[in-house]
Amino acid sequence: MTDGPDDLSEYVRKVHENTQKYLRDLLAENEKLCxxxxxxxxxxxxxxxxxxxxxxxxxxxxxxxxxxxxxYLSVEEQNANVSSLYVAMLRLHASIDHxxxxxxxxxxxxxxxxxxxLAVFEMNSDASAxxxxxxxxxxxxxxxxxxxxxxxxxxxxASGRAYLAKDPPRAEPLEYESALTACVPFVVDxxxxxxxxxxxxxxxKAKLEAIDHELFALLGSHGASALYCTSxxxxxxxxxxLHARAVSEAPNR
Amino acid sequence: MNVAHRPRDSSCHFRPKVRKLYCVDPQRKKKxxxxxxxxxxxxxxxxxxxxxxxxxxxxxxxxxxxxAAEERPDxxxxxxxxxxxxxxxxxxxxxxxxxxxxxxxxxxxxxxxPRSVExxxxxxxxxxxxxxxxxxxxxxxxxxxxxxxT
Numbered sequence: 260m261t262d263g264p265d266d267l268s269e270y271v272r273k274v275h276e277n278t279q280k281y282l283r284d285l286l287a288e289n290e291k292l293c294x295x296x297x298x299x300x301x302x303x304x305x306x307x308x309x310x311x312x313x314x315x316x317x318x319x320x321x322x323x324x325x326x327x328x329x330x331y332l333s334v335e336e337q338n339a340n341v342s343s344l345y346v347a348m349l350r351l352h353a354s355i356d357h358x359x360x361x362x363x364x365x366x367x368x369x370x371x372x373x374x375x376x377l378a379v380f381e382m383n384s385d386a387s388a389x390x391x392x393x394x395x396x397x398x399x400x401x402x403x404x405x406x407x408x409x410x411x412x413x414x415x416x417a418s419g420r421a422y423l424a425k426d427p428p429r430a431e432p433l434e435y436e437s438a439l440t441a442c443v444p445f446v447v448d449x450x451x452x453x454x455x456x457x458x459x460x461x462x463x464k465a466k467l468e469a470i471d472h473e474l475f476a477l478l479g480s481h482g483a484s485a486l487y488c489t490s491x492x493x494x495x496x497x498x499x500x501l502h503a504r505a506v507s508e509a510p511n512r
Numbered sequence: 513m514n515v516a517h518r519p520r521d522s523s524c525h526f527r528p529k530v531r532k533l534y535c536v537d538p539q540r541k542k543k544x545x546x547x548x549x550x551x552x553x554x555x556x557x558x559x560x561x562x563x564x565x566x567x568x569x570x571x572x573x574x575x576x577x578x579x580a581a582e583e584r585p586d587x588x589x590x591x592x593x594x595x596x597x598x599x600x601x602x603x604x605x606x607x608x609x610x611x612x613x614x615x616x617x618x619x620x621x622x623x624x625x626p627r628s629v630e631x632x633x634x635x636x637x638x639x640x641x642x643x644x645x646x647x648x649x650x651x652x653x654x655x656x657x658x659x660x661x662t
Contacts, residue, residue, distance in 0.1 A: 332648070339647030342559040350552050366552035373644040375622060463624035463642050 340470045343371050344477055351481045357489040361393045364482055368457060369395070372471050374440065376458035378402050381486065382416065382451060389416050389454055397458060401435040409433070412456050415442040419451045421475060423467065441467065443475045445483030452483050541566045542658050545585035547576040547602065548620070549594045553643065557589060557620075560647055561654065573597030577605055580612045587657055588612065589641075592621035592632065600635045607636035616657035620645065 350363040361379055368377045376396040380389035389405040389412065408417040410433035415422050422429065422442040432439065438458045445453035455478055460467070543566045546557045551571075558567050568583045570576040573594055580588065588606065592599035599619060606612040616638040621628065624642045632640055639653050 335647060335651075339560060342556060342647075346552060346555045346559060349555060353551075363552065366550045369622060370550055370553045370643050370645075371556070373622070461622055461624065461642075464644070 340473065343470055344473060347371060347474055347477055348481055351478075351485040355489055355492045357486070357493055360482075360485045360489050363485075364455065364478065365393065365395055367474065367478065368455070372457065372467075372474055373461045373464035374457045374459065375461065376438070378456045378458075379453065380405065380412070380416070380456070381445075381453040381490075382407075389413070392453070398435060402456075407451075411436045411439055412442055412454055415444050416451050416454050419444050419446055419449075421479065423472075425467075441471075441475060443479045445486060446479055447483045447487045452487055455479075455482065542586040542660070543568060543583060544654070545570065545576065545580055545583060545588045547571075547573070547588065547594075547599070548591040550591070553591065553620070553645075556645060557650075560645070560650060565654075573599070573602035573605075576602055577609065580606055580615075581609060584611050585615060587654060588615055588617045589620050590617055590637070592619055592623060592628065600631055603632070603635040603637050618653055618657065 347367045350367060351360060353363065354360060364379055365377065368374055378394040378397050379392045380402075381392045382388075383390050386407070389407065391399060391403050394402065405413050405416075407413050408430075411422050411428055411430050412433075414430035418429070420429075421444060422439070424440045439456060440460055441457045443455040443457075444451045445455065455475075541564065544561055545568050546554055546561075547570045548554050548557070549571050554569050554571070558569070561567060568579055568585060570579045574597055576588075576590070579585075590599045590603060590606075594602070597605075599621065603617055603619070606615070606617060617636065618639040618641055619632040619637045620641045620643060621632075622643045623629075629640055638657060641650060641653060
């Protein structure tokens with residue numbers, strides 16, 4: 260008989276030993292896995308922190324990018340505005356011919372401000388009336404001669420202050436002034452030498468922009484001096500006399 | 513090496529989408545023909561565009577046809593209201609020329625009524641821009657038709 264009590268106890272002892280070994284292995288494996296989980300958790304934590312840091316950096320860079328883009332667009336707009344003023348100035352002082360300066364004022368109002376209804380007045384010699392020098396798209400008969408102080412245009416000439424349609428009128432508008440958008444006095448050395456009246460804007464131009472106000476200021480001062488200078492040139496015999504004088508006054512060689 | 517298993521370069525996986533700013537290689541400057549009878553508009557357009565483009569100019573429709581044939585511009589900015597030959601007729605004739613058959617033509621005008629817009633497109637214009645010129649709009653349209661910038 261081989262399956263005696265000794266064999267059985269030996270079998271139990273072996274099973275017990277195997278179980279204990281298996282248990283030890285399991286515990287060792289468990290410890291290894293615990294360490295691995297701990298390491299992975301730490302790594303995950305580090306990755307989370309890295310990700311958070313990168314997200315913050317990305318948000319900061321996105322903000323910076325937006326700020327740069329806004330700044331770029333604003334610089335572009337400023338550049339375009341400065342270009343408008345530069346072009347207007349260049350055109351006003353490009354000629355000593357009175358008609359050329361008037362044409363330049365027309366072009367500036369049409370193409371840079373955006374109106375095809377305008378009138379340019381110049382003060383007569385005794386400052387008793389504004390006389391229409393040139394116009395576009397308006398009734399020339401009613402605007403031919405305006406007394407300083409009469410209506411919005413006359414008031415603008417009398418006070419030397421610009422009028423904009425958004426402001427309350429300082430004088431009762433006359434019948435032909437109902438569509439007036441802006442009225443800019445030409446001022447040379449403190450004296451009003453004329454007025455630029457701008458009526459309806461182009462249909463796609465809803466309102467005056469900030470740059471238009473800058474253009475009005477430029478037209479009021481540089482337009483005035485350009486018109487005044489060309490009037491002086493005209494009164495002394497025009498362009499030909501200027502050239503003749505330049506030749507006669509040149510040093511003899 | 514399988515692309516899917518290629519190790520990722522940690523230094524370049526962060527690529528924010530950045531809008532390209534408007535700058536053109538001076539070596540590859542595109543030529544723009546400006547056509548307008550107004551010196552103010554020509555000067556304005558030239559001032560705004562000359563930094564990044566080569567500019568050629570014409571003040572009349574007939575002159576525009578001659579300059580376009582000689583210079584072969586990449587883009588034309590054409591005024592509608594001009595003496596002698598208006599922009600609509602000029603555009604039609606430009607479209608009939610071999611040199612400008614497919615050249616983008618942007619009409620630049622003070623007219624914004626539907627009839628003017630319609631006749632501009634009917635004459636072969638590629639786009640339409642109203643005066644006073646809005647620089648952002650001009651830049652976008654020029655970029656779009658020249659295929660530069662964003």
